Amino acid sequence: MQPVQSFLQHQTRRAFFKNSGLAAGRIALASLMCPDLFQARAATVRPAGGHPGLPGLPHFAPKARRLIYLFMNGAPSQIDLWDYKPKLAELFDADLPDSIRNGQRLTTMTSGQKRFPIAPSIYKFTSHGQCGTMVSELLPHTAQVVDDLAVIRTVYTEAINHDPASTYILTGNQIPGKPSIGAWLSYGLGSEAENLPAFVVMTPRWSAKRDAQALYQRLWGAGFLPSQHQGVALRAKGDPVLYITNPSGVDASARRTMLDGLAKLNRAGFERSGDPEIQTRIAQYEMAFRMQTSIPELTDISTEPKSVLDLYGPEVTQPGTFAASALLARRLIERGVRVVQLLHREWDHHGDLPRDLPLQCRDVDQACKGLILDLKQRGLLDETLVVWGGEFGRTVYCQGELRRDNYGRDHHPRCYTMWMAGAGIKGGTVYGETDDFSYNIVRDPVHIRDINATILNLMGVDHNRLTYGFQGLDQKLTGTEAPANPVKGILV
């Protein structure tokens, strides 16, 4: 069925005049009330290679020009990394008081447990930097740049399982189908880079000895936004983009000829049906063609001096590691990419946490420091927002058998820790306070909506005004269910 033709068949002469009469009136009224309306469209600044942002955006002068989002998929344990709880040490194996849990819903993984024994962290915390923030011994490198971080200890969410929780924080809703934060930013602010997408995703490999939660394309998808805004995922193994090199016997000019022919066919299709997705497809082919030269240049790190590589740690030269991806993230934003997201998997330590958490931390720790220092020395940290965190926290009580040297932790949505650094962020801040069990929030709760509102705010976007009409609702990243506010306490 051709949608355009079926629409045309339903157009009667009467319906046409009725609609057009009303429409003409509406246009006249709109032009009277908002004289700039028709000029603004015409005058939208269109960057040469990328796509333009919406007129009127940014809503206010941005602090951050770019975003690097380090997503720790699986939920890192805040109690073992950031949320220092010294009083727990003497409560080893004590039951978590009911007054603390307060009848909270548990996952099916621990709801069958007879008791909820407290498992204090076995890792030492020490104070670091001028700010004196307490950081676990598992993050010795990140601890060195703690004066640049704003650590938010009181992030919370409603979701208690990975899939909905990750979907929630990255797209603003537990139900799939909404655009991801990178897609919203690409849609609202447009793209500067000519040869690279506005939003690039990497999924580096991990070291813990277990399978990881699956990732879904929707975590960087465009939802109901035009699909050109979805994140382009670079692969961790082999060529970063599949078929980036021409097969033998096909050179660049042959590829060009083929694409020109294909574009002609696609344009004919668009003229017939008017489906905007066809235009996206044409644009994506063109982008892919340009990426055939830009990606090899991007991933060639032979020009990086050794001192820079050393910042990120020894794994930086092995493609697909978190360190290599972090370096690529910096190279991407230098080339005009607006949002880079790294999704590092397997932080889901229900058991054997002391076996796996150190491996995971070793993957990311030095690279996080390296990224911050590298951005800083280049003067880019001042314009780049770096966000680190997972989809929820982990429980203070043990899942499974509790031993002095081994324990596991279940999902905990009521509080967890994220950090931000860079543009517009007050470094050396610790925001919010949890109770002595890192179970409930005592002061300054930050919903994941507020995290997203903060990110948009720093990028110059008012989260309430970046909307897209879909299914009869002006949809927005922070949802329409409850108000969201930027976290003022961590902003400069």
Next chain:
Amino acid sequence: MNQTPDTALFLGHLHPLLVHLPIGLLLLVAILEFLSRFPRFKQANANAGLILALAVPATAMAALCGWLLARAGGYQDNLLQWHRWAGISTAAAAAFAALLYRLNLKRAYRWCLVPSVGVLVVAGHLGGSLTHGSDYFVRYAPGPFRAWLGGSPQAAPVQTNHVELAQLPVFANVVRPVLQQDCVSCHGPEKSKGRLRLDTLEGLAKGGKSGPAIVAGKSADSEVIKRMLLPLTDDDHMPPNGKPQPSADDLALLQWWLDSGASPDKQVSELKPSPRVTQILAAKFGSPAPIVTTVPPKPLKDVLPQSAALAAELGIAITPLSPQEPWLQCNASIAGTNFGDAELKKLAALGANLRWLDVAGTAISDGGLARFETMPNLTRLHLERTHLTDASLAQVASLSNLEYLNLYGTEISDAGLDQLRSLPKLRQLYLWQTKVTPAAGKAFAEARTDQDQLQRWREEIEQLNAKIREAHISVDLGTIFPAAASTNTTPINAVCPVSGKPIDPTKTLFHNGVLVAFCCDDCKAKFQQDPAPYLAKLEPKKEPQPATK
């Protein structure tokens, strides 16, 4: 002077509050009586008697309070005497008029109102002069008027445009205006509270009740400074809470003058001003402060079509910074080495609207930066990873609005850095991978930071933090923790209660509040299932075995 009781002073301080009502009432009576002489307003004086009856006690109260206030002293004697007797005369005249009215001697009563209003006006004017200064009324009157009213001709404003700031006499041009503005209304010729006059150098040196107001060479020991530095809520703080307070800058100027000897006639340069004082003076007298040039940008909608065309032509991104302001941000670094001096020249067309410019990694050269003179409003400038040398920095130094400057990976050296000292707003400067030496970088940063000011601010923060601490009360009922299963981390047994073999200290279990160790996981499981048979074998290592249920 005799000590005045507090109650008397309290009543005295009501004088300014009470004094205005009788003035209004008496004038009203006079006006009503005057109007009633015209047939159209014959009834105007119908209530004159009532108003007069109100006016008499009000006048008496005001006069009484005034008498008490005068006992506190600190006013110019001559003026005070005149005001006192004029005020009392007003009260007496009002009472006399009321008496005549009561006796129905209407004609005499009306005539009596004339001198009543006369003394009232005199008393009121003198009172105003006491509070606000004798020239208050006429200070801003037009020239001929003022002469006629007896005011002194207006002092010519100090001409600083022609005189170099360095040659300005400090006391006359810097110190006296500050005192004049914040102190002299109470410590001057008309009113000298605490017998202190701060309008002349002699007055400062002579001091008042608390001794000399200044100690030459020691601002910290000078009474004026001590009083100004007391907390605002302190009774001895001057000027009193509620009156205009001297600004931190003014205070710094007074301290500087006192510390350098409180000279009556020395000039600015002779007193060797610190960088901060120079800055304050420059701001006050409007010279050698760094000059920030701002060229008005065009409205955003006028430049957008042009910027769109340029962006497309040059392969760069130009976007508005926000819809409310006319500023543009331009990212030319995405064009890489395709962007050079010729392209930068084209960008000059958007000149005054450019706020952020990123030409990192492009092919621009020293010569091309001459275009910067058309972009005076830039606040952020990325020049990193280009082949710029020291020669280019003269152009950069002319961008007086610059706050962020990135020069990493260029050929800049120490010599070039010196040229940037004149950038008044620069806050971030990136020089990684340049020829600039660490020592030069450090010296640059230090020269641009006013350490004295920073120290003062830190002290201020410390004081505020102390206030915050004092404002808090902490009520602690103790944190109630559940009883720990055991705080003893060593097992109580040396041999496994199930097998009798030596224990493995990592295979442990809490049983009735004590840590029990086993030789292997199997024994532990057996014990867990049914501990009863093994309890007897659970020999305590040191202490007696705790009672089981």
